[in-house]
Amino acid sequence: MSSDRYFWLQQFLNLLTFGLWGKLGRLTHYAVDAVLISTILAGMRRSTGLTFNTERVSIGEGKEANKWIEKYLGVGEWVMDQSVAIAGSSGWFHRTR
16 A cells, blocks of 8 residues: 555656656766765775876866866765765774774
8 A cells, every 4th residue: 555655656746846756766876876986986096096087088178077077086085085084983993004
């Protein structure tokens, strides 16, 4: 019974938002995936020193794409910083170096 109610609620929200409600989950999934990829690149940079070369990206004539890529990679750095801070303050992890 509750799954039937959930189905109708989902259909109603989809109708009210002109079909955008059904796409919200997919958009959220893509956003989380993008943040995870950026965080993996930040971890690679910290552990190995390998850095993504933004100069090789040539989209358009200006450096606007490079600015956006730097901001995107900055999100991964921020997520990595927050994750390390939370893990360091918990009792589940300890530093070995």
